[in-house]
Structures are given as structure tokens and as C-alpha cells.
Amino acid sequence: MSHKTNAARILDKNRIPYELKEYVVDESDLSAVTVANKVGLSIEQVYKTLVARGDKTGVIVACIQGDHELYLKGLAALSGNKKVEIVSLKEVLPLTGYIRGGVSPIGMKKSYPVYIDSSITNQEKVSVSAGLRGFQLYLNPHDLISITKAHLGTISTKL
Template sequence: MRKTNAARILDQMKLSYELKEYPVDESDLSAVAVAQKVELPVQQIYKTIVARGDKTGVIVACIQGDLELHLKGLAALSGNKKVEVVPLKEVQPLTGYIRGGVSPLGMKKSYPTFIDSAVTSQEKISISAGLRGLQIFLRPSDLIMAAKAQVGKIATEPS
């Protein structure tokens, strides 16, 4: 199994994690599909969303797989008036990762990272390892430390 930048960062910090491979279906890269393949509840799958704030520029949000990003909440937490999700075509140039394989760890540049507060109720979570078909399982506190993330209410139930 290939080591990714995200895994190398966790190794350097001596944080424990587990890598889990799963079959990729290009037509369904959803958190729900990933959850089924890695046998975790979707509430423990954290998806990474790249956004841009009117004051801060690029920021990163991690939210539970079954929730939606709350743009106003992210704006408030990140010190912006307005936040928009970046267009898909900008994700790879900004992060070095492709859709379905965006990890909050090991991006091309270090962006301010925000994780939804629901994370604190989980014992373990799963994030993309930086490749489609590879997830990292780790403790929420370790992700918060490794990503130097701020935690707050940035997700909402789908409408």
C-alpha cells in the first residue's frame, strides 16, 4: 500500500492511524459510498471541502459525510464575511489532490483548516488519505492536531 503525504505527516507526528483501501467507482465518489466500502457509519466519514473566503482566501473544511457545509457558519468561524466553495477545476491546482481524494493533510500549501464540531463526539473517523480508494482511520483529536484545525459549527443537515 502506498504511503501518501497525509500518512507521512501522521508518521512524522508519531500519531497512530490505519490505512484502508477500497474499490473506487468513478460514478459514485460520495461519502455514503465510501462509508459502505470501508464499513463505517457515514457519520464517521469526513469529507474535505475547499472554499475561498472574501478576507482569508483559500480555506479547508472537514464535515461529516452525511451533512452539508454551512457557508455562513464557516464564514463566521474563519473570520470571513462570505465564503464560497471553489469550483471543481480549481481543487487540484490548489491542493494537489483530485476530487474524491482530497485530504485535509498534506496539501500543496498549508491552508487554514476548520472541522465541524460533530467530530468531537466520534471515537474514530475516516478521511481521504489523498488518493481515491484509500482512507485514513484516526482519532478526531489527532486530525485536529495534525491539521492545526479550528473546530466549530460548520455543517448542517441536508435540506
């Protein structure tokens, strides 16, 4: 594959098997549902990465199923915060090194605590952004949990 992303290089270095799936990006629709359709996966397998800030911990990262929304109270409780809010869009690139629609929980500029909705363990394979719009990593959820040192809990609700 011609585009090795930082996230893919980290997986290679740690000998974690994955597939890099490429798709055509529609700048007007960066939704997880669209990504799932383009890469031929069910929406239950596509996890979106959200960047948040806790009142006690600072920046944290959440991965939730593509057709779910972040349950802020659940994320706050799991992360040891009283309150959590999504960071503004203009903060995403400076904080993570990634642009909206291409935020991967793997290989951010800085290592932030990662929280993944526990529903991920119901899947054999999941997909997260590879760190570049138009590329998804397809891997075992336990490998994703391991490489990101993620904490699991109920942090999302169905849309």
C-alpha cells in the same frame, strides 16, 4: 501497505497512529456515503474535505460529516470572513495537489487554515481521505484536529 500517501507519511513522521483503509473506487459515485459503506464505517465517522475561498482570508479547508452539507454562513463566521464559497472543481487540484474524491486535509501543497465541524468530537475514530482515491485514513479525531491545527465550530447541517 503498498500505497503510502503524503498524508500517511506526515502522520508517520509525527508518530500519530492511524489505519490506512483501501477500497474499490467507483468513478461515477465518489460520495462519502459510498465510501463509508465500502470501508465498513458509519457515515457519522466519515468526514469529507471541501475547499472554499473566503472574501477576506482566501483559500480555506472545511471537514464535515459525510451526510452533511457545508453551512457557508457558519464557516464564514468561524473563519473571519463575510462570505465564503466553494472553489470550482478545476481549482481543487492546482490549489491542493489532490483530485476530487481524494482531497485530504493533511498534506496539501500549501498549508491552508482548516475548519472542522465540532460534531467530530462525538466520535472515537473518524475517517478522512488519505489523499488518493480509494484510500481512507482512520484515526482519532483529536489527532486530526492537532495535525491540521483545525478550528472547530458549527459549519455543517444534515442533508
